[in-house]
Amino acid sequence: MPESKKRQQYWKANLKYLTVLLSIWLFVSIGCSIVFADFLDQFRLGGFKLGFWFAQQGSMYVFVILIFVYVYLMNRLDREYGVDEKEDV
Amino acid sequence: MEMDVRGWTFVMVGLSFVIYIAVALWSRAKSTGEFYVAGSSIPPVVNGMATAADWMSAASFMSMAGAISFMGRDGSVYLMGWTGGFVLLALLLAPYLRKFGKYTVPDFIGDRYYSQTARLVAVICAIFISFTYVAGQMRGVGIVFSRFLDVDITVGVIVGMAIVFFYAVLGGMKGITYTQVAQYVVLITGYLIPVIFISIMMTGNAIPQLGFGSTLNDGSGMYLLDKLDGLSRELGFAAYSTGQIGMLDAVCITVALMVGTAGLPHVIVRFYTVPKVAAARASAGWALLFIALLYTSAPAVAAFVRTNLLSTIPNTQYQSAPAWFKNWEKTGLIKFEDKNGDGRIGYSPDKATNELTIDRDIMVLANPEIARLPNWVTGLVAAGALAAALSTAAGLLLVISSTVAHDLLKMRFRPNISERSELLVARIAAGAAVCVAGYFGVHPPGFVAQVVAFAFGLAASSFFPAIIMGIFSKRMNKYGAVSGMIAGIVFTISYIVYFKFVHPELNDQSHWLWGISPEGIGAVGMLINVAVANIVSSLTPPPPERIVHLVERIRIPRHAGEAHEISA
Numbered sequence: 001m002p003e004s005k006k007r008q009q010y011w012k013a014n015l016k017y018l019t020v021l022l023s024i025w026l027f028v029s030i031g032c033s034i035v036f037a038d039f040l041d042q043f044r045l046g047g048f049k050l051g052f053w054f055a056q057q058g059s060m061y062v063f064v065i066l067i068f069v070y071v072y073l074m075n076r077l078d079r080e081y082g083v084d085e086k087e088d089v
Numbered sequence: 090m091e092m093d094v095r096g097w098t099f100v101m102v103g104l105s106f107v108i109y110i111a112v113a114l115w116s117r118a119k120s121t122g123e124f125y126v127a128g129s130s131i132p133p134v135v136n137g138m139a140t141a142a143d144w145m146s147a148a149s150f151m152s153m154a155g156a157i158s159f160m161g162r163d164g165s166v167y168l169m170g171w172t173g174g175f176v177l178l179a180l181l182l183a184p185y186l187r188k189f190g191k192y193t194v195p196d197f198i199g200d201r202y203y204s205q206t207a208r209l210v211a212v213i214c215a216i217f218i219s220f221t222y223v224a225g226q227m228r229g230v231g232i233v234f235s236r237f238l239d240v241d242i243t244v245g246v247i248v249g250m251a252i253v254f255f256y257a258v259l260g261g262m263k264g265i266t267y268t269q270v271a272q273y274v275v276l277i278t279g280y281l282i283p284v285i286f287i288s289i290m291m292t293g294n295a296i297p298q299l300g301f302g303s304t305l306n307d308g309s310g311m312y313l314l315d316k317l318d319g320l321s322r323e324l325g326f327a328a329y330s331t332g333q334i335g336m337l338d339a340v341c342i343t344v345a346l347m348v349g350t351a352g353l354p355h356v357i358v359r360f361y362t363v364p365k366v367a368a369a370r371a372s373a374g375w376a377l378l379f380i381a382l383l384y385t386s387a388p389a390v391a392a393f394v395r396t397n398l399l400s401t402i403p404n405t406q407y408q409s410a411p412a413w414f415k416n417w418e419k420t421g422l423i424k425f426e427d428k429n430g431d432g433r434i435g436y437s438p439d440k441a442t443n444e445l446t447i448d449r450d451i452m453v454l455a456n457p458e459i460a461r462l463p464n465w466v467t468g469l470v471a472a473g474a475l476a477a478a479l480s481t482a483a484g485l486l487l488v489i490s491s492t493v494a495h496d497l498l499k500m501r502f503r504p505n506i507s508e509r510s511e512l513l514v515a516r517i518a519a520g521a522a523v524c525v526a527g528y529f530g531v532h533p534p535g536f537v538a539q540v541v542a543f544a545f546g547l548a549a550s551s552f553f554p555a556i557i558m559g560i561f562s563k564r565m566n567k568y569g570a571v572s573g574m575i576a577g578i579v580f581t582i583s584y585i586v587y588f589k590f591v592h593p594e595l596n597d598q599s600h601w602l603w604g605i606s607p608e609g610i611g612a613v614g615m616l617i618n619v620a621v622a623n624i625v626s627s628l629t630p631p632p633p634e635r636i637v638h639l640v641e642r643i644r645i646p647r648h649a650g651e652a653h654e655i656s657a
Contacts, residue, residue, distance in 0.1 A: 047312030055165035
């Protein structure tokens, strides 16, 4: 495969990851914690109303997980396309 | 043998300062690369910890939990806004800016948009944002000193200035980074110890994040948050777990804070300090993990202290109020005015009959006393608050110094300046910035609280979209980027100035555009920036070939190399 084509595919795969991860990011923060919060509040998680829990706890846990998932996916993608930095520095 | 609070505070604060100075001496910078970006040699976990300390300011430590305590559910906009931005940083900015190399945010804007005008707009924004922020930190240092150690605010600010001057000017980014690691440890310990004890005291659960969703320890079997909702309603307040801010406004504030966070220059620059692209990604994850330790505890503090306050203070006889109430009354942070003369403390949302005013900062600072913890814990809280303020101040001062020495002097006026002279200018600029910051700490402009909206609004409507488009669009050209930034900034600033300064009496929901508050308007400013940039860019010539190559290069991790070896 020519180098430029390979780079295009690498970039496409990267954009796909970003779209999926940022959709989750948006869904959890703006969605579950604000827009659908009143609906979710009818469910409970122990003493928390679910919408409230997402707004003050859950969204932040999801944020942390999203970044580490992204790190894992990108490191794997870098190796797959041979653009990782193992020899460079 | 029992030492008093003041003694313990001196010990804890003194000890922490000795550590910072020792770390600074051990890690001082010898080159501009070390001064600006610590030689790009910081391991990701260390950088994550330093970024966490850099990011969490006096406001995060002292004021945020208190603010949530009074706002209830609406306080979530801060929690999500100030953490969600790190997802954007990790996924959209950090790896590419690291690959780009160089030292500052204006560096990227100036090179990517092959334009000195773009660089200058970025320089002005960076300096404005950083000064806005740093003034608040110095004030925070002064306040902690005056409250815990009974010294004058001016003396406190000067001591804080001296410490920051010492390690920021001497150590540059390298010194700052390792000092920030120590400061993170101090601030997180100072924050968590009292919270854990309060959680055990009120719910029997040692993990505060779970504790505030548990049942109370008083044998009632009632959930703490249900009790808190009930107490709030009894006194005429809205239920704690329901929101009052309009939905669109809440969305806009959250987005503006997230995007603003991702666009703040002192946060972005931290990702230049790691050796590799992969390390830049990982360190954003570590940073958020370390930040989340405090940020997920803050709403627990808020709920605990609010419940404690509402169940012990309202309608009790002033004479029998708990000791912490009277201690903090002396500092002026709690005010009681017996309007109806019945000797009881009346607390209500109605301004005419309310007799109790509580400063939001007290929620964290008075924690150890409310939980009746030993005096050394109070000392630790004071040291933690100082660590939060100093670490943020140092990061901001470095941005100001590198912007002045590198972006303004070297890139605009004296391209042939030697490394030695540039380093000297950077140190002088850092020193001068410390003095200006100290001045504002002693004489705070009355608008400090208002300008925080500015800092986030500006970062959201200028830097963030310009950087993102610079990475994800090869077609974006200098005309688009510059006109987009200017349109975003002008709109955002005009809106904030209009409601905060020109017509503060109109600053309420009925007058706002679509019910969006000045705090949230940066989100709209960002959209305007993107729209204008794309329209103008499509009508003007595409960027030159070498810029397209630059964009292609920053998209691929391999060959990141040393920051200062890359040239555009």
